[in-house]
Amino acid sequence: MTTDTPRPEVLRYTAFSSAPDGGNPAGVVLDATGLDDDAMLAVAADLGYSETAFLTAPPEDLGGREERAYAIRYFSPRAEVPFCGHATVATAVALAERTGPGKLVFATPAGTVPVEVVREGGTLRATLTSVEPHVGEVAGADLAEALAGPAADLDPAFPPRIAFAGARHLVLGAATRARLADLAYDFARLEALMRRLDLTTVQLVWRESATVFHVRDPFPVGGVVEDPATGAAAAAFGAYARDLGLVPEDTVLTLRQGEDMGRPGELTVTLRAGDPRVRVGGEGARIG
Structure with a gap:
């Protein structure tokens, strides 16, 4: 990451557990605007989790259909990966904490992935729907x-x-x-x-x-x-x-x-x- 690249806010969430020391930790960058590939890889490598998710504005056709739509990319400490389930869940929970539970849609490199977040008691639960397998x-x-x-x-x-x-x-x-x-x-x-x-x-x-x-x-x-x-x-x-x-x-x-x-x-x-x-x-x- 160059000195003139803005340092993004990196959130840390775990997925598939309600306990911070359970499940799989992921980095979440809710606003990756202005970050290029090298900058995103540097953030992921610095954090050291298996994946970090980066959000930007969705493609126009996706954003026109869904109000809560985002483009998302995933980087491991070594390289970009096409899709990451736990980072998707972590990101959906992070968004729901800020804007409330409900339906989201992510444009991933592997395809469009809808996610629904619900609150069960005091815990948020996210369910993603995969691309066709x-x-x-x-x-x-x-x-x-x-x-x-x-x-x-x-x-x-x-x-x-x-x-x-x-x-x-x-x-x-x-x-x-x-x-x-x-x-x-x-x-x-x-x-x-x-x-x-x-x-x-x-x-x-x-x-x-x-x-x-x-x-x-x-x-x-x-x-x-x-x-x-x-x-x-x-x-x-x-x-x-x-x-x-x-x-x-x-x-x-x-x-x-x-x-x-x-x-x-x-x-x-x-x-x-x-x-x-x-x-x-x-x-x-x-x-x-």
Whole structure:
């Protein structure tokens, strides 16, 4: 950031938890007018969270339809990412604290993402609706390179796939909760593979019950070992689970993430029959 670039106000919020020390922290810049790419990257790197969101005025066609509409971009400490669920939730909560709950719409690099914020007791809860998702195969050689342990560590009920709902995620099923807890990987090696496959995270999943899942998300391409609560990956997982027939077409899933990092969070994934989009919701709170 050059000396003549205005220093923006950077807010700190957590998403998918009502406790500041839970969920996934994100930076939020409510007015990024005048910031170029280098300046936004510098702010994100200085803050050090997995992502920071930057708001500017919406495109004319979007602003004409929705009063509370914004353009939004997301930067990790290393690079821009096309979509970030937890930073979207954090930003929506930050806006709702200032202008009240209600409906918002964000023009993201991945597409238009509506968000609705409601107040439940003393807590704000935001639910985003993803862009249209899709699920694809992953090559056997790429899968072998991604695994840090033997294939027996995987749950055969969860075939490896690359799922997209704004960003690409490799979904892998852990055979046991203990295997999920034992997250260890070669940072540089996985980062190289993820860059080659254009992945945002690898999502490791363990199924506790019909509707409850525990998840973890290595995020070396963002410059961090692990993401504490990953809304974009939750949306991708919802599409994956529905596409493979692992859950009903109309259902509500609970994803628990961050417990192994000491930052527990809870993500609600809602699937609706006849609507390909995935809804991801959770609470949010200001940090400090």
